[in-house]
Amino acid sequence: MLKISTLAAAVSVFALTLPAHAESFTPIKDPKIIAACGECHMTYFPQMLPQASWSKILSDPSNHFGEDATLAPAVQDYVLNYYLNDAADVQSTRAAKKWMTGVDLKNPPSSISTAPRFVQKHSDREFTSMWNRKNVKSKSDCVACHKDAQRGIFEDD
Amino acid sequence: MKSFKLFLTTVALATVISATVSAPAFAGPREDIIAGFMAQGAGPADLASGKHMYDTTFGTGKPDTPKCTTCHGATPQESGQTRTGKAIEPMAVSKTPARFTDQAKVDKWFLRNCSGVIGRECTAQEKVDFISYLASQ
Numbered sequence: 001m002l003k004i005s006t007l008a009a010a011v012s013v014f015a016l017t018l019p020a021h022a023e024s025f026t027p028i029k030d031p032k033i034i035a036a037c038g039e040c041h042m043t044y045f046p047q048m049l050p051q052a053s054w055s056k057i058l059s060d061p062s063n064h065f066g067e068d069a070t071l072a073p074a075v076q077d078y079v080l081n082y083y084l085n086d087a088a089d090v091q092s093t094r095a096a097k098k099w100m101t102g103v104d105l106k107n108p109p110s111s112i113s114t115a116p117r118f119v120q121k122h123s124d125r126e127f128t129s130m131w132n133r134k135n136v137k138s139k140s141d142c143v144a145c146h147k148d149a150q151r152g153i154f155e156d157d
Numbered sequence: 158m159k160s161f162k163l164f165l166t167t168v169a170l171a172t173v174i175s176a177t178v179s180a181p182a183f184a185g186p187r188e189d190i191i192a193g194f195m196a197q198g199a200g201p202a203d204l205a206s207g208k209h210m211y212d213t214t215f216g217t218g219k220p221d222t223p224k225c226t227t228c229h230g231a232t233p234q235e236s237g238q239t240r241t242g243k244a245i246e247p248m249a250v251s252k253t254p255a256r257f258t259d260q261a262k263v264d265k266w267f268l269r270n271c272s273g274v275i276g277r278e279c280t281a282q283e284k285v286d287f288i289s290y291l292a293s294q
Contacts, residue, residue: 041241066221067240068273072265141242 023095025152036071036079042142042150044112046086047096052108053115054083065111065140113139186258187250187292191285193260199281207290210283211248217276225274233294249294257288 025045028034037043046054058080061069071079084090088099102116109115122139130136134144142149191202211233216223221240229237233249246253257263263284271279279287 039243040239041243062272063219065240066219068219068222068269070269070272137238137242138240144242 023098023154025093025095027150027152030082032075032078033082036075040067040069041140044142045095045152046083047088047091047093048099048112048117049083049087049115050089050100050103050105050108051084051087052089052105053110054080054087056108056110058083111140186260187256187288190257190260190263191288194281194284194288197281199285201285202289203282203286204290204293206283207286207288210287211290215275218272218274219276222270222273225270227274233291248291250292251294256291263288 025047028038028043028045033043049057057064058076061071061076088096088103089105090096099115099117102120103109112118118139130145131139136144142154146154148154211225211229214224222228226237228239229245229248234247234252236247237245239245246256248256250256267279267284271277271283
């Protein structure tokens, strides 16, 4: 009982320390996803894009943002299903709702960095200079600025 | 008595087999992987060819990845970086001892990167040359 109340207290303290607008994602711990995707880049969160976007992005890994990211067929199916199951338009989490705002499902985003939520959060002119200053190689490199991105936390900017 | 004889024969046979299989002086996972590609028709390793592969700008695969060092370090001893900014450990075995010790990984990355950089699958000979060159680094 003591343990539970301690945990509850810890959780509420943690919640209080989060800024009001924080949206967080459940960290990806699936070893298959980490192996298939995480060797090249951060394992992005399924709730950042709708199913239609993930279908476009993950259906042909042989041409994956200009790279050949061919996976064994069984692994490719697994990855695609993983992202479809938790996509922004099927999940009801706060993050999923935020990332669906402004999305046109008839013309779904072709990448996370062109999703309305990403564009809105990185639209200030200061971002260009910050990206240059920090030598951010690509907008896909979330952890260059968001140190806890892989843990699902982006409220550090 | 009969079963004891059988036991002795089995032990003797097992000794002979294991001695034959582990004949190369430095047998290990990397040597096994190289031996596997040799069984697919590759001859002895040519380190110079392996170095040439690592250093050459092919430009015959995907436009964004014309050479190994687009992502891997300029020399095998240096770290590289994916196009998404993630660090890649050096390819030189002296720096990253686990290189080329996992068959599934070796197959996965040769498949992708030969296609992405050269525009075709690598031959068994190229794989032997490439691994052996980086094992010597």
